[in-house]
Amino acid sequence: MWLIGITGVLFLLYAVLILFYTRSWNQIPMQVTAGMPVNEAFTFSIIIPARNEAINILPLLDSIKQQQYPSHLFEVIVVDDHSDDNTASLVERFAAENEAGPSIRLIRLAGKGLNSYKKKAIETGIASAQHSWIVCTDADCLAPGGWLQSIAHIVKETDPVFIAAPVAFIEEPTLVNLFQDLDFLTLQGITGASVYRNIHTMCNGANLAYRRDVFAEVDGFSGIDTIASGDDMLLMHKIWKRYPQRIAYLKSKQAIIKTAAAPTWGAFINQRIRWASKATSYDDKRIFAVLFLVYLFNSSFLILFIAGFVNSCYFLALFVFWTLKTIIELPFIKNVATFFGKQSRLKYFFLFQPLHIGYTILAGFLGSFGRYEWKGRRVK
Template sequence: MTAFLLICSGLYALFTLTLWVVWLRMPIRDETMYRSDGPLITVIVPVRNEADSIFQLLTDLNQQSYRQFEVIIADDASTDNTAGIVQAYIRTATYPLRLLLLKDERTASPKKRAISQSIAIAEGKLIVTTDGDCRVTKNWLAAIADFYGKTGARLISGPVTFTSERSVAESLQTVEFASLIGSGACTMALRFPTMCNGANLCYEKNAFTEVGGFAGVDHLASGDDEFLMHKIAARFPDSVQFLKSIEAIVQTKPHRTIRGFYNQRRRWASKWQAYQSYLPSALAVFVFLSNAAPIIAVLGWLGNYWNGSFTVLTVGLKMIPEFVFLRQVLVFLQKRKTVVAIPLTQLLYPFYVLFFGLAAQSRGYIWKDRKLK
């Protein structure tokens, strides 16, 4: 057991330090923002009951410095005034804005359905997706268009973080989310993409069509972002890239209820068994075991199975490289004040990973007031 714990902790330390070096070597791309000859972009926003936030997003889009874009709001049978707010905004929007009203019918993946139907009527060469509760900078689309013009990437993943934290719980969510964004960015740079986020995702419409869209994964409620990314990466090697740009950062709201947080994390954790590539699945298992190692080490020390030095070594191999990496990602995401929450997150995260790793084995969760499998 001691050998197993040391191997897990040592490999995790090596892995995390590798991510840190890769992150540092990735250039921040904020040197140019505007391209007058850029492609037409279709921004797709799947929404359901976003009346409290959709107006702010529409206003952010109104202020974009890049003007070659259209917006499709795909309303999935909202029971609040989301559709009414969008319809009213159409009259004053300075960009082409369409409201796509979806039928209230049972489907395994409402979000994939919303995106697919929106792409069918999209006129843009590039598809950019975000969520109804997000906020974007005025140069968000300019940064994406500029990066696409320079790289020709078939899929571009952008940075996502949370809005201002109002509690310790929200700070912990910010740190955890930064780890996902940073890890996903670095694995893209290493040419084996694992994670991305649909709140800030861009891909060629033709690439979506050529890989068959969501066919093969449309029975899964989650994964409109990662499964598509894996399909595009398999079809077009080295065509998936991360846009490390401060102007491209999208902000979303943290969960302020335990129920909402639980169901989102259940939804995320449920994806790993459906990965067709072995690398994301292997990484998920590796992270699970690496987070189990410090818990086992502490329990073994409390039970006098090994001494404190071994326990400190096992825990330190995980926490020190992890802190160094997370700090860099948080600073880039303009979350320097949240760095102080890293140690507390590190203490709680192993239990969190184990809990949701086991919880994901059961099926079903509530999302947007719907029971999904």
């Protein structure tokens, strides 16, 4: 029965963590920018790394064109990462057809044989940027009309040097999309709570902003440029070490970037392995402790399941902890889902718990020891 006791201790630690996240998320001030006057003191360079994004790039550029922020106060720089399709020509045509809007430029990434093409693409775009703030998003995203206005507002109100902002998956009527949506809501809530309380550094590269001079001050991606991913969180931590009190989370519905979820289970697992692969590179020991606790707690379910074939009482313990895990997480994810307008998806939350536990164990293991595919490349 010692196994049940250890799982119980892990659950108590996990419950304290989730309750902390719940309270912290609810304490983040909600920003509403609709109807507010535009502050023209802040200018933005939007950097978009793109590789084989012919299907997605025009909808993104069109959404950026519809920004409520004055077009002369921001520019768009698309960095084409050796695309094999017509991504580059589509960007050039869109720029030529929309000369009256914001400046849109295409840069072709030079050099091959890198392990971190995305960081190189962002770095190349920043080197060409004209404005004081860098705003990053991905080529498969859609930006709401109040996106830049919301960023400008939080810059004015809190004077940050780095801003983490909300991201949501585009909803599709598939099981894999539903599962990812619920899982991602949890990650987004933890991101907001942890940044607001300054307990560890989390963000998503699909929606973040930082001052260009601060990027240069911390020497950009130097020191993390050999790691394939981490253009978001690893950079964020470098900046946090220099400015620990000037990292902000933008809790605004007008700033939610929508992005496509992985289309298949295989692509989803591959994506999570890529995200997990950054864990061994984190300099932020605070987040490593959290990840370790979460991994141990989820692993205890697998151990209980295996032990159940020896003694059926472990199956009962497994179900009890499964239920308790759901109960402690539900208020948290309900509050986050309300912010993102996804309450209707919560009815599947309990049923997806075993799948969530399984993928957490698998992705965490393979992220540490495996390789993965990213944009058609095999990287580590």
